[in-house]
Amino acid sequence: MRSFTCPACGNLLFFENSSCLACGTAVGYSRPDRALVALDGRRRCANAAIAGCNWIAGDAGPLCDCCALTRTRPADGDAEEAFARAEAAKRRLVHQLDDLGLPTDGVVFDLLSSEAEHVVTGHASGVITIDLAEGVDSHREAVRARLAEPYRTLLGHFRHEVGHWYWEVLVERAGRHDGFRAVFGDERADYQEALREHYAGDPDPDWNRSYVSTYAAAHPWEDWAETFAHLLHVRDTVQTAGAYGVLVAGRAIAPHPDAPVDAEPAEDGAGFDELVDTWVPLSRAVNQLNRSMGKDDLYPFVLAPDVLAKLRFVDSLVAGAGRAEPGTVR
């Protein structure tokens, strides 16, 4: 995440701010500018109260461009806190997709609560379903423990599920099956059977030589989605470190020359080695900082050489899409 600046007084602002705590100026997030701008008569998103949305309303209606991507949501009065948490995670997601140059055309979200009906978090042809109960700490932590996962967050779900959509865009529609299969294996393997086997048995003890998570080992589609999510984890966290001047014995994080705001990492292929050289010492240091506070590791994962090769492949496709004309994906 970038750092932001008050347009009136220059004070440091954060992505979630709706006013400057130093000078009181009302601000909102402008998607076209990817910046916090003075409200100055602009309309706030109609979800400002219910979802804590600090984005400026779009041209077309009462909602901002990000909230407008939500196709289904609970009725007013149902699961409001969880809905607000999900929308907050989604704003971070959409901001990062914009930063990476990945178009969001074709993606919609169904935000539903499994407390009211049967809901399975997942993706189908651009429709992303998120179980809002994942925003309830007691529920999410219970599921995490039952599945023996080292990490489970709402933002992680959004990044994983949207990864399935970008597989369709960057691999399927772009005809890059051969390149994909060389790195991830053959996705024509029976998906339902693969998931059944995954949930029925114990993971291969050597899974972390080839996969970033045990779930990634279930099927090449899940491996891609997990790897895509990790690319977003790493890019966001390295960008945040750059924005706040945090460097841990890694190489300098060079701002992208075309970046409209500071701290966007380079996104060409050459940037990948630099990204990893920055990320590995940074993640180790931040893990230790977390342990100092009695928290679990921030990044409880190992990036083995095979996993890095997968990340490099996904990064190259994302970077290619980001360099294409706005609105197109090569």
Ligand SMILES: [Zn+2]
């Ligand atoms: Zn200010």
Ligand SMILES: [Zn+2]
């Ligand atoms: Zn909004």
Ligand SMILES: [Zn+2]
């Ligand atoms: Zn998945």
